[in-house]
Amino acid sequence: MSHLTADSERDETTDSPEGLQAAKAPIGTGILPILGLVWSLVLLALGVVALHDSLVYAGAVSDSLWLEDAVSWADNRAAADWMVVVGVLAALVGLWLLLIALRPRPRNEVALRARTGVFLTTTGLRRLVTSTCSDVDGVDTVSVSASRTRVRVSAAALSGQADETRGRIDEAVNTRLAALENPPAVRVQVKTSGGTV
Amino acid sequence: MSRTTYAIDRVASFIVALVLIAAGVFAVLWRFDLWGRLPERTDLSAIFDVMAKGWWSWALSLAGILLVLLGLRWLFAHLPGRGVGELNLPGTGRNGRLRFNAKAAASAAADVLAQAPSVRSAQGTVRRDRGQLVVDLRTTVEPDADLEVVAAAADKVVADLASVMDRHDIYGRVRVDVASGTQSRIARVNS
Secondary structure, three states, rough: OEEEEEHHHHHHHHOOOOOEEEEOOOOOOOOOOHHHHHHHHHHHHHHHHHHHHHHHHHOOOOOHHHHHHHHHOOOOOOOOOHHHHHHHHHHHHHHHHHHHHHOOOOOOOEEEEOOOOOEEEEHHHHHHHHHHHHHHOOOOEEEEEEEEEEEEEEEEOOOHHHHHHHHHHHHHHHHHHHHHHHOOOOEEEEEEEOOOO | OOHHHHHHHHHHHHHHHHHHHHHHHHHHHHHHHOOOOOOOOOHHHHHHHHHHHHHHHHHHHHHHHHHHHHHHHHHHOOOOOOOOEEEOOOOEEEEEEOOOHHHHHHHHHHHHOOOOOOOOEEEEEEEOOOEEEEEEEEEEOOOOOOOHHHHHHHHHHHHHHHHHHHHOOOEEEEEEEEEOOOOOOOOOOOO
């Protein structure tokens, strides 16, 4: 019922029949730009090394040749145990980077039912559900985790009221999230001082 | 930051990942002699030969300049975009330009949205995002806000903005965040 009233309100209040078209859903960046920043600094550092050595060749700077030093260090070298340690660490970092490089861009927002794109952040979703649960009769404390598809509520309730409280939480949260385009699945776990029921 | 920069970051990270994994595998193969064709000791005399060539110092300075320029370009590509300021209105032609300040319009819309019930604050910008010109409103609402009311208020503000701007290639988006606590909402009972 509440959606119907909201919809009719919306129609009355919209002066322009078209409004703005909804933009593409927001999308996060994750950690990749920070990695890109690091690689660009590495590139810069390599360039500085090359310029340093070319200045030394030109006689403008009197210093040892860094690249030659590096190649001399690596030349005529036998395999050593530390290389295994460093190598395994490098491979682990490489695997982590591989995962990040192949992961799609993160989406951290859920769409609200609205004419123009209105999105709720998953952090916002968690806070909203936490607030909703805290207002439910019988709930002492509550902790919530939320993603775009799933909301998990675990609440502590007064002893002997676990079932009723769970029902109330379920109803309150689902009512609250009815405004979402695709409401996430809600799972409620209620503990009383006697343990999980 | 553009999509291109993001793609370059992704490809570069992928390459670095492959290099690191290969180095690790190589170190293990070499140390435990699992690949018989690897030599006992490294021999980099070929590199020394190249470094002794007359053109080496020139090539090195050229490479240095290129690397520094590329590195700087890549570094600055990560700076956040400044957003869009002024835009043309329909009717702009040879006789004169009709411009309007899209940024100001977006922040005015945000101010209106901030007046809606249980909306704590709102900011508005206009920016280019994945090929669209987007009016991006960000708002923070109270934890006990009614989402339908917020969505309806956002719709109204964006619709008003659309009639002000009168351009059909502009897209709207409202991002709703929720404040972490209500401001003194709980009535206290003194015992």
